[in-house]
Amino acid sequence: MFDALTDRLGGILDRLTRRGALTEADVAEAMREVRRALLEADVALEVARDFIDRVKARAVGVDVVKSVTPGQMVVKIVHDELVKTLGSEAQGISLAASAPVPILMVGLQGSGKTTSTAKIGRRLTTREKRKVLMASLDTRRPAAMEQLAMLGEQTGVATLPIVPGQTAVQIAKRAMEAGRLGGYDVVLLDTAGRTTIDEALMAEVVEVKRAVSPHEVLLVADALTGQDAVVTARAFDGALGVTGIVLTRLDGDGRGGAALSMRAVTGKPIKLVGVGEKFDAVDEFDPQRIANRILG
Ligand code: GDP
Numbered sequence: 001m002f003d004a005l006t007d008r009l010g011g012i013l014d015r016l017t018r019r020g021a022l023t024e025a026d027v028a029e030a031m032r033e034v035r036r037a038l039l040e041a042d043v044a045l046e047v048a049r050d051f052i053d054r055v056k057a058r059a060v061g062v063d064v065v066k067s068v069t070p071g072q073m074v075v076k077i078v079h080d081e082l083v084k085t086l087g088s089e090a091q092g093i094s095l096a097a098s099a100p101v102p103i104l105m106v107g108l109q110g111s112g113k114t115t116s117t118a119k120i121g122r123r124l125t126t127r128e129k130r131k132v133l134m135a136s137l138d139t140r141r142p143a144a145m146e147q148l149a150m151l152g153e154q155t156g157v158a159t160l161p162i163v164p165g166q167t168a169v170q171i172a173k174r175a176m177e178a179g180r181l182g183g184y185d186v187v188l189l190d191t192a193g194r195t196t197i198d199e200a201l202m203a204e205v206v207e208v209k210r211a212v213s214p215h216e217v218l219l220v221a222d223a224l225t226g227q228d229a230v231v232t233a234r235a236f237d238g239a240l241g242v243t244g245i246v247l248t249r250l251d252g253d254g255r256g257g258a259a260l261s262m263r264a265v266t267g268k269p270i271k272l273v274g275v276g277e278k279f280d281a282v283d284e285f286d287p288q289r290i291a292n293r294i295l296g
Helices: 003-018 024-038 047-057 062-066 070-086 113-126 140-153 168-181 201-211 227-240 259-266 287-294
Strands: 101-107 132-136 186-190 218-220 245-246 270-274 282-284
Touching: 003 024, 003 070, 003 287, 024 047, 024 062, 024 282, 047 070, 047 259, 062 070, 070 186, 070 259, 070 287, 101 113, 101 168, 101 201, 101 227, 113 132, 113 186, 113 218, 113 245, 113 270, 113 282, 132 140, 168 186, 168 201, 168 218, 201 227, 218 227, 218 259, 227 259, 245 259, 259 270
Parallel strands: 101 186, 101 218, 132 186, 218 245, 245 270
Antiparallel strands: 270 282
8 A cells, every 4th residue: 555655755754864954955855856756656736736835834944954853853744744635534434314324325337336335334234333224226237236235145234125127216215215114224325336427327326315315425436546536536526515435445556646635636535445355344544544654
């Protein structure tokens, strides 16, 4: 995870801390290198620029340059600003609504939406002792419905029985009704994905959203697609209003551009990250911990 960025930043900041004294020019030069490293990690240009401006504004001051350990002070500032860029506080899924709490899972096909739905279902069941019902609204791909049913069996999370011929909105309403009657705490609605964002996809998800008024709309995006993941998140947010991001495949992400840009570009928190194919391979996104990891 973020290996390339960790190596680059580690090298730049090590050189800085090894020097006894620092001039403002040294700091400016190091920040130019940090900026380059961020851009090579596929961080969005405006996010990298803003980050560097914030670090410089704090680090080029007299206090830092004249301090006994200026390099370490700069490293601390870089760390603090990185945490801010990542969103400051960890934010889990909110269940603060009356049961059954509807949660809508949206995203492109192949982003890891169905797997993430099952991971979240299992996490809420085992960690938070919630009674969870999952339903697939993918009326065009029967295989997707069967996939969720199978994941439900494997994770021990209930799934809504499949009734062929229903529209996505009908299934969503049936899921909420089953959730109410069955005394479920949470209903996870896995919407259909497409390989690209198209009007039909958005129109359908908007209709489902209107029908069930979800408490959370979670956009699932693939970290390996870098800035495309951020562009996708913006598009879904613009059309739907998302409440949080689930960033998948962070386990294979050596660069980190999506994770680093997502919050700043969309204004929406990354709530969970996928870190593998297994059902328990899902973690809270904790900006402090991620910053520690990136800075080695
Ligand atoms: P969907 O089309 O968006 O529903 O995507 P799926 O949930 O079917 O996932 C597509 C593939 O990505 C599957 O093989 C998953 O096992 C894999 N996958 C999903 N999340 C992760 C993750 O966080 N890490 C890794 N390594 N693989 C993942």
